[in-house]
Amino acid sequence: MWQELRSEVFPRGLEIVTVALDVDAEQARPFIEAAAPEHPALVDSAHLVDELFGVVNVPNGVWIDEQGMIVRPAEPAFPGRSPVTESFRTIDLSTLPPDIADVLTEARKIRTDPEQYRAMIDDWVEHGARSRYVLAPDEVVRRSQPRASAEATAAAHFELGQHLHRAGDHAAAIPHWRAAHRLFPSNWTYKRQAWNFEDPIRQGRTDVYEGSWYDDVKAIGAENYYPPVVP
Amino acid sequence: MILDSLVVAQDAFEDRTGWRLEPQGACKGEVCVPLPAEVRNADGLDVRVLAERLGMPLVADEEHGLFALGPETGITGRALTTAEAPDVELPDLDGNPFRLSNLRGRKVLLVAWASW
Numbered sequence: 001m002w003q004e005l006r007s008e009v010f011p012r013g014l015e016i017v018t019v020a021l022d023v024d025a026e027q028a029r030p031f032i033e034a035a036a037p038e039h040p041a042l043v044d045s046a047h048l049v050d051e052l053f054g055v056v057n058v059p060n061g062v063w064i065d066e067q068g069m070i071v072r073p074a075e076p077a078f079p080g081r082s083p084v085t086e087s088f089r090t091i092d093l094s095t096l097p098p099d100i101a102d103v104l105t106e107a108r109k110i111r112t113d114p115e116q117y118r119a120m121i122d123d124w125v126e127h128g129a130r131s132r133y134v135l136a137p138d139e140v141v142r143r144s145q146p147r148a149s150a151e152a153t154a155a156a157h158f159e160l161g162q163h164l165h166r167a168g169d170h171a172a173a174i175p176h177w178r179a180a181h182r183l184f185p186s187n188w189t190y191k192r193q194a195w196n197f198e199d200p201i202r203q204g205r206t207d208v209y210e211g212s213w214y215d216d217v218k219a220i221g222a223e224n225y226y227p228p229v230v231p
Numbered sequence: 232m233i234l235d236s237l238v239v240a241q242d243a244f245e246d247r248t249g250w251r252l253e254p255q256g257a258c259k260g261e262v263c264v265p266l267p268a269e270v271r272n273a274d275g276l277d278v279r280v281l282a283e284r285l286g287m288p289l290v291a292d293e294e295h296g297l298f299a300l301g302p303e304t305g306i307t308g309r310a311l312t313t314a315e316a317p318d319v320e321l322p323d324l325d326g327n328p329f330r331l332s333n334l335r336g337r338k339v340l341l342v343a344w345a346s347w
Contacts, residue, residue: 002342014338017331019321020345027346029324040329042321044343051302052249052317054310055343064316064339068332073311077342124338137314144311149304153288156301160292163233163299172295189345196347203347 003037005079005121010039012125013066019044021058021189023162023197046162049074050189051155054145057188057226061117063124063134071124071134073144076226080118085110100202103214109222117229133231143230154184161194170197174208181209188225191216232300237278239300244276248302249317250285252276257285260313262306 006016016039020028025043032041049055053062053074061077064070088108093101124131135143145151161176177194184190191211195203203213217225232239232247241252250257256265270280278300282289286305291298306312316339318332331339 002344009340014340015334016340016342017329017334018342018344021343022346025322025324031346032324040323040334042323042329044321048319048321049341049343051310052319053341053343058343058345060343062316062341062343064331064334064341066336066338068316068318068335070311070314070316074343077340121340128338140314141307141309141311144309146308147302147304147310148308149286149288151310152286152301152304153290154301156288156290156299159233159301160290160297160299163297164292164295169295172292176292189343192347193345200347 001035001079001081001083003035003039005118006037006039009121009125013128014121014125015039017042019049021047021049021055021193023047023165023193045166046159047155047189047193050158050187054147055189056145056184056186065129065134069137070140071129073135073140075143075229076112076117078112078114078117079121080114082112082114085112099204099214103202106214106218106222110225111223111228112226113229116231120229120231150183151187154180154187154190157183158190165197178209181211185216234278234298234300235296237298238272238275239278239281240275244281246320248300250303257281259303260315262312264306 002016002018018041020043022028023045025045028043055074059077060074062070062074063072088104093104120133123133157176158180161173165173180190192203198206198208205212245251250259256263264284266284270277285303287303288301289298303312318330320328320330322328
């Protein structure tokens with residue numbers, strides 16, 4: 001999806017950099033190779049961009065101008081289409097096991113506006129700093145995710161967890177990731193990454209973590225899973 | 232930032248966190264935080280002083296002999312302390328490092344995604 005967009009916008013001065021928030025880089029490999037990107041396709045095992053940019057879910061986009069200034073902070077980002085959420089709506093739920101059907105019923109409430117985001121990108125490419133979607137520095141900071149001690153401590157725990165996992169001690173990661181979830185419950189990347197190791201298909205309830213995709217999303221309503229993009 | 236002791240080399244700290252040590256203190260964007268002289272010792276920077284002055288949580292994992300220094304708090308109350316983009320360096324699938332500042336002079340759309 002992003003390579004397609006890139007081929008249109010790159011000649012007009014916009015480069016795309018994809019960053020895979022995958023603790024195990026090899027999980028990102030099949031997707032990257034299938035996309036055959038011409039743009040930088042990076043892997044962020046430590047989830048540094050969560051900490052440095054305020055990413056709490058995927059996919060998220062950050063706009064950076066030619067001078068290296070962020071002009072739109074991390075927000076939900078779809079390149080004109082959202083094939084995954086589209087697929088939720090077209091699949092026949094009666095063909096699925098009941099627990100997966102429940103998950104998809106909830107997931108169908110997820111709101112995205114891929115056309116709006118694509119229009120914003122096109123406007124930025126066209127008008128640059130004069131685009132009405134380009135934000136002033138203090139607005140960029142203001143719109144970035146709230147961070148107090150709990151969220152910052154969650155980042156430290158998450159980073160320790162991935163360090164231990166990658167050193168070969170997955171069991172040692174778990175208490176750190178549990179702490180990250182408890183301290184920063186609205187950070188979906190910390191949750192989904194951890195759940196993925198225990199239950200990749202459903203990200204369902206396990207003995208290891210307190211939550212699951214279905215329980216945690218249903219608690220807030222899937223319509224709130226991605227905040228609306230405010231132009 | 233993962234550490235195995237409570238002393239950190241200045242260049243490693245600056246590179247990882249985006250804070251720069253200037254005469255007036257630790258600076259990021261337009262923000263500078265004064266630091267006491269004791270932030271420096273013979274071997275590098277004192278992590279406990281940095282943590283306290285910059286509101287960075289310091290998590291210890293004693294069993295594994297590790298610490299994690301989290302991001303700063305108490306300055307903007309937000310994930311961003313400045314709108315200046317961090318010059319993050321990340322590898323591609325083959326392990327080749329790439330710095331975001333390589334793209335200075337172009338607009339950049341950074342997209343975070345995941346296999347999960």
